[in-house]
Amino acid sequence: MRITTWNVNSIRARAHRVAEVVERDKPDVLCLQELKCQDHQFPHELFEDLGYSCETFGQKTYNGVAICSRLPMSGVSRDFPIPGDGQSRGIAAMVGGVRVVNLYVVNGKQVGHDYYDYKLRWLDALQAWVEGDATPDDDVVICGDFNIAPADGDVWDPARWEGENLCSPPERERFQRLLAWGFTDAFRVFHDEVGRYAHTWWDFRGNGFGRGRGLRIDHHLITESVKARANGCYVDRSARKGIKPSDHAPVTLVLDEPDFDPKTLRI
DNA sequence: ATGGCCATCATGGATGGA
Numbered sequence: 001m002r003i004t005t006w007n008v009n010s011i012r013a014r015a016h017r018v019a020e021v022v023e024r025d026k027p028d029v030l031c032l033q034e035l036k037c038q039d040h041q042f043p044h045e046l047f048e049d050l051g052y053s054c055e056t057f058g059q060k061t062y063n064g065v066a067i068c069s070r071l072p073m074s075g076v077s078r079d080f081p082i083p084g085d086g087q088s089r090g091i092a093a094m095v096g097g098v099r100v101v102n103l104y105v106v107n108g109k110q111v112g113h114d115y116y117d118y119k120l121r122w123l124d125a126l127q128a129w130v131e132g133d134a135t136p137d138d139d140v141v142i143c144g145d146f147n148i149a150p151a152d153g154d155v156w157d158p159a160r161w162e163g164e165n166l167c168s169p170p171e172r173e174r175f176q177r178l179l180a181w182g183f184t185d186a187f188r189v190f191h192d193e194v195g196r197y198a199h200t201w202w203d204f205r206g207n208g209f210g211r212g213r214g215l216r217i218d219h220h221l222i223t224e225s226v227k228a229r230a231n232g233c234y235v236d237r238s239a240r241k242g243i244k245p246s247d248h249a250p251v252t253l254v255l256d257e258p259d260f261d262p263k264t265l266r267i
Numbered sequence: 268a269t270g271g272c273c274a275t276c277a278t279g280g281a282t283g284g285a
Contacts, residue, residue, distance in 0.1 A: 009284080010274055034284085036275065061275055062283070107285055115283090147285070166285060203285070204272035217285080247273080247285080 001071075001096050002027040002257075005143035005218055006239075006250035007104070007201075010036040011066070014246055015043050021239050021250055022050050028070050029095050031102035033145045035064030035088075042066065059088035065104050065144070071096050081129035082122060089122075092133075098226065098255075099134060103144035108165045116165060119147070123174040127181070134223075136182025142221040145248065148175045150185060153194040154216035166217060183221035186233040186253050190262040197265055200235055201248045209240050220253040229255045236266040 004027035008014040011032060022030060030052065035042065039058040047054050052068040057078040065088060067073065073093040080090040092101040103126070108119035134140050148171045152158035161167045179185065191198060199214025208214065220233060232254040240249045254260045 013274065034274095107283075109283080109285080145285095164285095201285070206271055208272095215285080244273090 001029070001098070001255045002252055003029040003031065003098075003100060003141055003143060003220065003255070004250050004252040005031040005033070005102070005145075005220065007033040007145040007218060007246060007248035009034050009246040009248065011042060011064075012037055013244065015046055017239065017242075017245060019046060019050060021236065022047075022052070025236070025252065026051075026070070027252055029100055030068040031100065031143050032066045032068065033064075033102070033104035035059075035066060036061060037064060055091060055093055057088045057091040059086075063088045063104055065089060065091045065102050067091055067093050067095075067100060067102050069093070069095050077133075081125035090126075097139055099138060099140045101130075101140065101142040101144075103142060103146065105145060105147045107147050108171070110165050111163065111168050113165075120170055120174065123171065127174065127177055130178070130181065136223055137225065138223060139225050140183075140223045141226055141253065142178070142183065143219065143251075143253070145217060146175065146219050147217055148172060149215045149217050150175050150219075154198060156195070156199065156213045156215065161215075166215060178221055182223055184224070184227050186220040186222045186227070186230060187216070187235075187251070189227065189230060190233050197235065197237070197267075199249075200251055202240060204247050218248055218251050220251065222253070226255065231255065231257045231260040232262040232264060234264050234266055238266050 106119040200218040202209035
């Protein structure tokens, strides 16, 4: 089973780019963030034609998440970890015996901003939600846009980013708290490299992608039982190239494929 | 360089992204 996470930065603006990747890679599960549309505006027909059914949790203009699957989904949850906050940032479903949780973590804007405080509260609520929803013995994958670069090796210029939003100690501590509970950062199971092939997001401004100025902020967190089935995790940098790309690249977790080469890179 | 780029919105400058 392959589970892809991708912040598409508007599904309507990105429909063709998403279809291109999906047709080529055919992931079993596709977790999307930043739909930037309401449920009725989501391109369900496009995904049906590609062989997927989609559960969406949309919102006008901002946020919005969806899980699209080639396999049957059940037990769909929406509107967590802070129900009723009007922000569509969490959706989860059972797929192939795995609890797949798709998150669009609050960006935070800037350390000290109200949005940053909300980010930390949101991450605290996420921790509580996880602890109430699952145990470390369950088969759980939490994936999505975490808006956190966990370590300096995930940042193109750690000195320039030191203490900044996406890299600040308080948010990194919250990421570590999820690991302490029982999750593993799947990408780091298979890759110890730093630099451009370990990044998932590049700023549109100043040709950040072309200059290798990226961060790794999109992740799969997996419990031990899922880790035992994991054979790889790769970033598809090719999706960041070409006409009107998202500023994020898709990241794919590979399960139950013992012949998959874990050093696979999509340049 | 207190910026740059991009998507959205009862369409044009504000908002949010990261």
